[in-house]
Amino acid sequence: MDTQQIQQIADRISLNLKAKGVSPDRQSISEKLSLYINEFGVVPFEAERKVLSDQYKQYKIPEEVKPAANQAGDVVNIADIQPNDWVTVEAKVVSLQEPNSPAISQSGILADSSGAVRFVIFSKASELPKLELEKWYSIDSAVVDSFKGVPNLKLHSGSHVTGIEDDRCLVPSEPTKLSDLKPGVVSCVRVKFVDEWESRSERMMQSGLVADESGRMKFVLWQDSQKEKLIPGAVYNIFYAGVDEYNGKLSLTLNSAVWLQDEDIDISVPVKSGVSAPKEPLPISMIRDLKVGYASLRVKFVEEWEARSDRMMQSGLVGDETGRIKFVLWQDESKERLELGRVYEIINAKVDEYNGRLSISLNPSTYSADDSEADIAVGTRLDEVSGTIVQVSKGSGLVRRCPVEGCNRVLSRQNFCPVHEIQNNFNYDLRIKGVVDDGHRACNVLMNREVTEKLSDMTMDQAIEIASNSPLGLEEIQAELTERLCGRYVKCLGNEFDGRILVKSAEFIHLDTKITADLLNRAGNVLEGDRT
Numbered sequence: 001m002d003t004q005q006i007q008q009i010a011d012r013i014s015l016n017l018k019a020k021g022v023s024p025d026r027q028s029i030s031e032k033l034s035l036y037i038n039e040f041g042v043v044p045f046e047a048e049r050k051v052l053s054d055q056y057k058q059y060k061i062p063e064e065v066k067p068a069a070n071q072a073g074d075v076v077n078i079a080d081i082q083p084n085d086w087v088t089v090e091a092k093v094v095s096l097q098e099p100n101s102p103a104i105s106q107s108g109i110l111a112d113s114s115g116a117v118r119f120v121i122f123s124k125a126s127e128l129p130k131l132e133l134e135k136w137y138s139i140d141s142a143v144v145d146s147f148k149g150v151p152n153l154k155l156h157s158g159s160h161v162t163g164i165e166d167d168r169c170l171v172p173s174e175p176t177k178l179s180d181l182k183p184g185v186v187s188c189v190r191v192k193f194v195d196e197w198e199s200r201s202e203r204m205m206q207s208g209l210v211a212d213e214s215g216r217m218k219f220v221l222w223q224d225s226q227k228e229k230l231i232p233g234a235v236y237n238i239f240y241a242g243v244d245e246y247n248g249k250l251s252l253t254l255n256s257a258v259w260l261q262d263e264d265i266d267i268s269v270p271v272k273s274g275v276s277a278p279k280e281p282l283p284i285s286m287i288r289d290l291k292v293g294y295a296s297l298r299v300k301f302v303e304e305w306e307a308r309s310d311r312m313m314q315s316g317l318v319g320d321e322t323g324r325i326k327f328v329l330w331q332d333e334s335k336e337r338l339e340l341g342r343v344y345e346i347i348n349a350k351v352d353e354y355n356g357r358l359s360i361s362l363n364p365s366t367y368s369a370d371d372s373e374a375d376i377a378v379g380t381r382l383d384e385v386s387g388t389i390v391q392v393s394k395g396s397g398l399v400r401r402c403p404v405e406g407c408n409r410v411l412s413r414q415n416f417c418p419v420h421e422i423q424n425n426f427n428y429d430l431r432i433k434g435v436v437d438d439g440h441r442a443c444n445v446l447m448n449r450e451v452t453e454k455l456s457d458m459t460m461d462q463a464i465e466i467a468s469n470s471p472l473g474l475e476e477i478q479a480e481l482t483e484r485l486c487g488r489y490v491k492c493l494g495n496e497f498d499g500r501i502l503v504k505s506a507e508f509i510h511l512d513t514k515i516t517a518d519l520l521n522r523a524g525n526v527l528e529g530d531r532t
């Protein structure tokens with residue numbers, strides 16, 4: 001066990017002791033834990049209990065009295081278990097999952113009539129029997145651990161497991177409202193499948209939104225040959241779904257769950273707050289101005305994509321003068337496929353967002369093709385700035401980037417990455433952080449290696465050579481770029497991001513020198529410094 005994990009246990013013990021009014025010797029606690037766990041192979045829970053108990057004796061603190069139920073081995077309701085308890089439960093195995101670590105021999109979900117909990121059996125506890133799906137067991141001396149505040153049950157070598165032979169029936173609890181869910185396992189929810197999303201990964205079998213009267217929630221079903229997809233629009237009772245939290249948002253994972261379609265009832269689902277389907281046709285918007293909600297568009301169907309799901313009728317890109325956007329049309333007998341290259345008027349399409357990118361769904365909309373001569377010059381939605389390069393800022397030129405996969409941060413002069421410390425096997429990059437003034441406003445631009453090489457007529461290899469032969473080193477390149485580019489008039493195309501145009505392409509434009517001089521005079525003393 002590594003130092004960090006030992007420190008975590010030591011922290012827990014110290015907190016416990018501090019709550020009793022003593023100042024524990026953390027160093028000695030860590031050493032004892034390390035001795036028990038690493039030298040003697042004691043399982044961490046037992047080591048923790050032993051150290052805590054020794055500390056109590058040392059400071060003459062009366063041993064905590066566990067609830068009588070636990071002492072006597074009385075059965076505890078799953079809904080009542082608390083982190084750090086040692087418990088006896090009688091529960092049914094409602095789900096088993098493939099363990100994701102060789103240290104674990106089995107994991108899954110145990111349920112009784114009060115609730116459900118995830119459990120883990122460690123490989124070290126080889127004397128414990130393999131649990132079978134759908135069977136009941138009495139489990140004695142399991143430890144309730146918690147991960148991010150969610151209790152889970154650990155079965156270790158000190159636990160006892162006996163099968164329960166009498167016929168028991170697990171009565172699932174009443175459905176829990178989505179708005180009342182907490183991370184962990186939910187015994188039952190009754191929901192309607194309201195929105196199917198396109199799968200974004202091979203591992204994902206299905207995802208989308210389910211909803212009940214209280215709200216909506218994302219769900220995920222990972223690939224599993226034992227499972228069948230849910231049917232959009234249907235109502236389900238879902239038993240023993242995992243409730244996971246990510247960035248403060250809850251979602252349901254269905255791989256542990258079983259579900260039954262409920263054809264007798266429908267659920268009236270609230271419309272997502274703030275966004276309800278418009279009753280009147282909305283006026284035509286431009287793609288550049290779209291926001292999540294509903295919108296009408298006049299667009300050309302410019303690119304068709306292969307459908308990646310049976311449920312999808314068609315998808316691709318539509319565009320207008322201001323840009324392009326992805327669209328999806330889900331299977332629907334009342335809808336017609338779009339014809340590539342034609343212009344459509346789409347009334348009240350739904351605009352969705354995923355990871356910051358917008359897309360439109362045509363299913364709630366009505367659409368019709370313009371006559372076949374209609375055409376739109378579809379824009380690429382690039383921002384343009386044309387003006388004089390008035391500054392090549394600090395941080396321009398040759399930079400060294402962190403080589404750690406996925407990092408790529410610019411290293412300091414000492415090759416120091418703010419995350420990965422010293423990195424001497426850096427990658428070089430060439431760039432310009434600069435300011436272009438169009439006569440009305442100064443615009444920050446960032447030019448990548450390709451654009452920088454083209455404008456400066458200096459390749460990265462040449463820049464490396466210049467820098468290594470100069471006493472100024474890398475700073476020589478910034479000076480060189482300033483020399484070559486400042487005062488030149490350029491047209492840049494790119495995307496604005498965070499107040500800066502990320503330039504995708506740039507070219508010099510020849511301009512009357514007098515205008516350039518005026519611009520430079522005006523801009524000369526305005527611009528100073530670039531913090532980033």
Ligand SMILES: [Zn+2]
Binds near residue numbers: 408420
């Ligand atoms: Zn790094």
